[in-house]
Amino acid sequence: MNDHQEINGATAIVTGGAKGIGAAIVRRLTAAGVSVAIVDLDADGAEKLAHEVPGTFAVAADVGDYAAMYAAVDEACTRLNGLDILINNAGWDHVQRFTDTESTLWDKLIHINLKGVFNAVHLAIPRLISSGGGRIVNVASDAGRVGSxxxxxxxxxxxxxxxxxxxxxxxxxxxxITVNCVCPGPTDTPLLGEIKQDERAAATMDAIVRATPNRRLAQPDEVAEAVTFFASAPAHITGQVLSVSGGLTMAG
Ligand SMILES: NC(=O)c1ccc[n+]([C@@H]2O[C@H](COP(=O)([O-])OP(=O)(O)OC[C@H]3O[C@@H](n4cnc5c(N)ncnc54)[C@H](O)[C@@H]3O)[C@@H](O)[C@H]2O)c1
Structure with missing residues (x-):
């Protein structure tokens, strides 16, 4: 991989790529000429998107399960004939006051949102080194910067x-290898739709939108554009965190 990466012809894994922000990332990367393995727990959703978007294929796996991800990364890299870019986008949330939660919920959140990232990064680094370098982009959240x-x-x-x-x-x-992080603010995806099923969570989201200088949710493609920037950015841009939040959160 070059110091300033030309991503046309590159190869990528996008976790959680079947829908929402992940699907927008898949579409943006393929539009830039990248071949993409869509790694998602939702096998049907990933297959459906892979049929729609040329230059992609689906691999079913739970990102939090190391053995499953070992097999998935192996299959993806074999079919892609290498790996240049890893996008850790898979994530899940359930909104509930901490004192009302049980440890089974904590385990599930950690399994997907944290261990899922460890697994993919651990498995991808040797592949990226074999490619002569590469790009890792982690999709975190403004919740991780300012709390929620x-x-x-x-x-x-x-x-x-x-x-x-x-x-x-x-x-x-x-x-x-560069490793950077995109932090979406509230974004119009199926996950947000699920969260808004709860009346109190919906009211909180509405209040957040009112407090956002842009007065609206992010669209998945706006987050995908920031992810694609890091996927093609020069090697000197690394360890950075970029919020896509309509001005709700600002860098210090
Ligand atoms: N939507 C928002 O408002 C928002 C805000 C901040 C951060 N984020 C983050 O953005 C990322 C994408 O979120 P989204 O809103 O598009 O969510 P989404 O629920 O719409 O899509 C998430 C995708 O991840 C997949 N996934 C879930 N668990 C998985 C697992 N264990 N293994 C493999 N795939 C799995 C789902 O099947 C789905 O295709 C997540 O990391 C999320 O935490 C979202």
């Missing part, structure tokens, strides 16, 4: 993802 009521463990996972991004960026720079 009803999302304490999710926010902890996303804050952990931000810290993990910076540490892995330090460890892999000498291999020509």
């Amino acid at each position: 009521s009803g999302e304490a463990v999710y926010a902890a996972c996303k804050g952990g993802t931000i810290a993990f991004t910076k540490s892995i960026a330090r460890e892999t720079a000498r291999h020509g």
